[in-house]
Amino acid sequence: MSGQEKPGRKPTSFDVARRAGVSRAAVSRTFTPNASVSPETREKVVKAAKELGYRVNYLARGLINRRSDFVGVVAAGMDNPFRAMQIEQITKKLVRRNFRPILLPADHGESADHVMDQLLHYNVSGVLVTSDAPPTALCAEFAAAGVPIVLINKADAIPAVDRVVCDTDTAGRLAATTLLEAGARHLAVVSASAISYTARRRQQAFLACCHALEADVRVIPVAVNDYANGLAAAERLDGVDGVFCVNDYMACGLIDGLRRRGVAVPHSVRVIGHDDVPQAAWGSYELTTMRQPCDLQADQAIDLLTSRMAEPEMAERVELTPVTLVRRATA
Template identity: 40%
Template sequence: MSYRSRITALDVAQLAGVSRSAVSRTFTEGASVSPQVRARVLAAAETLGYRVNLLAKGLKDQRTSIVGLVVSDMHHSLRAQLVDALARQLMQAGYRPMLLPVEGEDGMAHALHMMLDYNVAGAILTSDAPPASIAAECAGHNLPLVVLNRDSAGATYAAIRHDAEAAGALAAETLARAGCKRVIAVRQSRPSFTITWRARAFAARASALGLDVDELIAGTRHDYDGGRAAGLAFLPTAARFDGVHCGNDFSALGFLDALRGHISVPGDLAVIGCDDIAEGAWRAYNLTTIRHSMRDLASAAVATLTAQLTGAPPQRQQILPVSLVPRGTTPPL
């Protein structure tokens, strides 16, 4: 297969009968060019199929309209939902999202170097545990950075998160209203800012409500396999409890499957998760959960990044509300 050579601005200039600089001004917002020349240039560009090389233009201008989306745990449906919302809203705002899937600190560092190579306008990190060195290096390169679902105390980046404390407290209150007396917070060993804070808030609120509270950390990742491992570890002591708060919905699905055939939910045990992933509403699970909006999180992230790009200092922290989604793994409230 043969490919035609790329059409250049010089080709457009020759067909339109204008200078190369006139073509450049036509495609530069705010530049001075007469209506007649603009019309001839646009007609020639349409005929030739010319497109401005925005990447090359951005490199020349020292900044592109590309925004790096640094994403971990892409197998998690909530993360995919967030990335979709971010990409759509970035494009609507005139940015060009560049997806950079990462795993671990080495992957994060590689993503940062790639963003710097492309002179991105800014970056949004969806990991709730980014290395401190990444934020410091972004600040050193004057790269606006928004981190989602992480505390920003003492940081140089903007942080936006859902109200993890309110989510944990709401989970405890929901189990208390369901009549539970002995509850347990179940999570995995992998560090997670939001899940740890939710678990602490859950324990504090449950204790304040007079419930007996315990904690189980089993499994590694906060996903289906981690939840199933936690469910299997929970079974030998299940008779001691009547309520469970899982760290997130993804792990709650594995936890529930581990209990099938052994424990009646919600007859013997009430279970509540957090995140409101789509799979939680499936008939096989019908999981009671705590919702926090990915669309609202994406909107806040894009607005915050735009503000930084126009010279505003990083907004240290924004906290977004959560709400209860009652379903079938808790008794009717």
């Protein structure tokens, strides 16, 4: 440490500039994504910063600039393996684009006011909201405050708020035709449709296809689309030989519940899920499912967010994420 830098004091950009022999503006450009700075200057600044233990205070920079590099990611249902996949892709891709994600949980049934309020304190550049949380009114408030928002797999149509939604119509139709082509004649869909917009749309598409093909079908309603409710739903499938679970998390529970009853899958009951979580490919399940590509969906959402940042006045848009059938052993 040089004699000009006091021990016990946090190093500043002035200290870095002094040690590197450059201007403070050069230090600022070095730590600003996509700013113009020569390789030689960058190397000197990074070396000096490392020696001093200097870190950029991005929060303070955001307060000065009125917008930070932070992007809020609001998610519910973190116990679902698909949500873990989704959040991983969103956060990784945000970092690659020089944003800093802030993950805030907002579980279904709890007030999301405090979660969204925290994001305002960080002067976030934008917010990505996954299905089930938060409510429409809060999203509308953010949009009205000029904070770009993108909703992922949510129904709400809000002015100046963009959405990314998976292709639920294709998913429901593919599930029905795949089960029927496999020989199932008495079908059921297991879904907590009141909670999730995409679950409700998948259920509706599945039922519509079954009715169009004059297939015998019924709904097995559950409280939540999770493993425990799938396990319990297995007790209510008498007379059913083909089942569509609106997500894989619940389908895995259903398969385990059927096995407890001594019901063979797929010989007695065929099962199809949705999402293609890692567990779906496990040898204990080998679940036939619909792949919802969360990597593509993350790119779609971030593209919408960044374009909304650049042109906040444009009309709201909806991007459709395609789904594909993944054939395994259960159907």
